Amino acid sequence: MPLAAQPDTAPPPAATLESTDPATGEVVGRFPVADAAAVGAAVDRARTAAQAWAALGYDGRRRRLAAWRGHLARHLDELADLVHRENGKPHEDAVLEITLAVDHLAWAAAHARRVLGPRRVRAGLLAANHAASLEYQPLGVVGVIGPWNYPVFTPMGSIAYALAAGNAVVFKPSEHTPAVGVRLAESWRAAVPDLPDVLQALPGDGATGAALCRAGVGKLAFTGSAATGRRVMAACAETLTPVLMELGGKDAMIVDDDADVAAAADAAVWGAMSNAGQTCIGIERVYATEAVHDAFVAEVTRRVQRLEPGTSYGPMTMAAQADVVRRHVEDAVAAGGRIGAGGTDPGTGRTVAPVVLLDVPETSAAVREETFGPTLTITRVRDAEEALALANGNPHGLAGAVFSRSRRRALDLARRMRSGMTSVNSVLTFAAVPALPFGGVGESGFGRIHGEDGLREFTRAKAITRQRVPLPVPLMSFDRPAGATAALARFVRLVHGRHR
Numbered sequence: 277m278p279l280a281a282q283p284d285t286a287p288p289p290a291a292t293l294e295s296t297d298p299a300t301g302e303v304v305g306r307f308p309v310a311d312a313a314a315v316g317a318a319v320d321r322a323r324t325a326a327q328a329w330a331a332l333g334y335d336g337r338r339r340r341l342a343a344w345r346g347h348l349a350r351h352l353d354e355l356a357d358l359v360h361r362e363n364g365k366p367h368e369d370a371v372l373e374i375t376l377a378v379d380h381l382a383w384a385a386a387h388a389r390r391v392l393g394p395r396r397v398r399a400g401l402l403a404a405n406h407a408a409s410l411e412y413q414p415l416g417v418v419g420v421i422g423p424w425n426y427p428v429f430t431p432m433g434s435i436a437y438a439l440a441a442g443n444a445v446v447f448k449p450s451e452h453t454p455a456v457g458v459r460l461a462e463s464w465r466a467a468v469p470d471l472p473d474v475l476q477a478l479p480g481d482g483a484t485g486a487a488l489c490r491a492g493v494g495k496l497a498f499t500g501s502a503a504t505g506r507r508v509m510a511a512c513a514e515t516l517t518p519v520l521m522e523l524g525g526k527d528a529m530i531v532d533d534d535a536d537v538a539a540a541a542d543a544a545v546w547g548a549m550s551n552a553g554q555t556c557i558g559i560e561r562v563y564a565t566e567a568v569h570d571a572f573v574a575e576v577t578r579r580v581q582r583l584e585p586g587t588s589y590g591p592m593t594m595a596a597q598a599d600v601v602r603r604h605v606e607d608a609v610a611a612g613g614r615i616g617a618g619g620t621d622p623g624t625g626r627t628v629a630p631v632v633l634l635d636v637p638e639t640s641a642a643v644r645e646e647t648f649g650p651t652l653t654i655t656r657v658r659d660a661e662e663a664l665a666l667a668n669g670n671p672h673g674l675a676g677a678v679f680s681r682s683r684r685r686a687l688d689l690a691r692r693m694r695s696g697m698t699s700v701n702s703v704l705t706f707a708a709v710p711a712l713p714f715g716g717v718g719e720s721g722f723g724r725i726h727g728e729d730g731l732r733e734f735t736r737a738k739a740i741t742r743q744r745v746p747l748p749v750p751l752m753s754f755d756r757p758a759g760a761t762a763a764l765a766r767f768v769r770l771v772h773g774r775h776r
């Protein structure tokens with residue numbers, strides 16, 4: 277029987293997105309996929325909301341951001357439960373992630389006026405008759421595209437700072453964690469009912485993200501892989517939309533001769549294996565000097581053997597990521613690497629057993645490429661200088677860590693590490709310091725979230741001069757008297773000419 281003809285005006289059925297619990301396969305959320313029209317409509321609503329949000333000023337925004345922070349804190353356990361179910365990480369780790377995000381929200385709201393508000397600057401000698409001022413104005417609507425590994429903390433690094441800077445946000449969560457993204461926007465609406473469209477979440481797939489890139493937002497803040505980052509930049513280039521790129525990492529830890537080996541091992545195991553290794557700033561490579569290598573490996577092995585699936589770490593959020601981890605382990609072993617702890621078979625299915633790899637050649641995928649799983653390569657080096665050279669030899673440059681008891685030596689190594697962030701005698705700590713900027717170099721991207729730089733990232737600098745008194749001798753006028761520029765040249769020679 278022929279199908280009944282659809283009237284031309286009937287909208288096509290919306291595609292549906294389903295997220296599942298990586299541990300059980302149970303459906304966590306079902307959402308319509310936002311198409312280009314839905315993205316355009318959301319950005320239009322956000323544009324209107326952005327005007328009202330900006331007009332509130334710093335105090336009005338701070339009050340509402342505080343209300344949102346309060347709402348998130350009061351519902352922390354429910355949100356953590358959702359993160360646990362949709363991403364797979366243990367509930368306790370989800371609590372830690374949300375706590376950090378709330379702290380960043382508090383900092384961004386508290387410091388926005390000081391960092392971005394109007395301030396006088398010195399006009400300088402040539403414009404001494406003017407007052408000069410600088411302020412950082414919001415961009416309007418900021419598009420945020422986020423990953424699934426820290427579905428609250430990572431997008432909040434952009435959302436909190438963009439909102440505090442006076443922008444509205446349209447957020448496209450990862451298709452693996454849409455329910456968390458939608459819950460964030462719901463909590464905003466519950467806490468700030470007078471301006472519900474200042475933060476909207478649009479579940480969808482890659483095409484939804486691509487539509488957001490083309491929707492004419494003031495800036496697109498992307499967090500994800502370098503491969504997708506390139507596609508996002510290409511799409512944004514069509515409309516000259518500026519971008520912020522928070523991309524992957526291959527972070528290294530240097531363990532120097534005088535390091536506290538037990539502390540370094542503890543930090544390396546946490547940095548590599550927590551969140552099942554799905555951390556952009558996770559430790560993936562360790563370079564340990566001759567003096568400490570064997571003791572460090574023994575300590576790491578002891579600690580890795582104590583890890584329990586389910587309590588220490590959850591399943592991989594994406595099945596495909598588990599395959600990447602297995603490929604890297606196989607490749608490392610085929611290239612001559614040894615298994616230090618864990619097994620050659622990191623398990624089947626989504627739960628990947630932690631694996632420590634020793635003597636892996638620097639050319640192998642396990643050392644070169646982001647693994648994003650619970651693996652750690654440990655390489656013996658002559659000294660910290662060799663460690664630094666190898667650490668810096670990777671195209672990524674997100675973060676890293678240095679372990680040494682000498683403050684001077686550790687800070688020197690930290691400064692010379694090719695990365696946006698480095699922790700000394702700990703791992704990942706910079707992410708918990710709201711005043712510090714977060715972002716990478718090279719394949720890890722550019723631009724900064726968090727801290728003062730993170731607030732400015734979502735603004736445009738606005739410069740204003742105001743003439744206080746006219747100059748007796750106008751220089752920038754067709755009425756300029758003859759000889760005025762000769763006098764100016766004499767003045768410049770007097771002030772600057774003596775410098776050699």
Ligand code: NDP
Binds near residue numbers: 424499505523524555
């Ligand atoms: P992806 O690059 O696969 O995806 C990131 C986001 O981009 C997702 O929301 C995805 O949507 C979306 N997307 C996919 N295709 C397009 C497209 N063509 N145009 C626009 N958007 C698109 O990364 P993952 O989600 O797998 O996240 C893991 C990566 O993120 C790792 O490399 C990790 O290191 C990095 N990361 C970096 C951080 C940092 O701060 N530097 C922090 C956290 C993670 P969909 O899911 O629907 O495909």
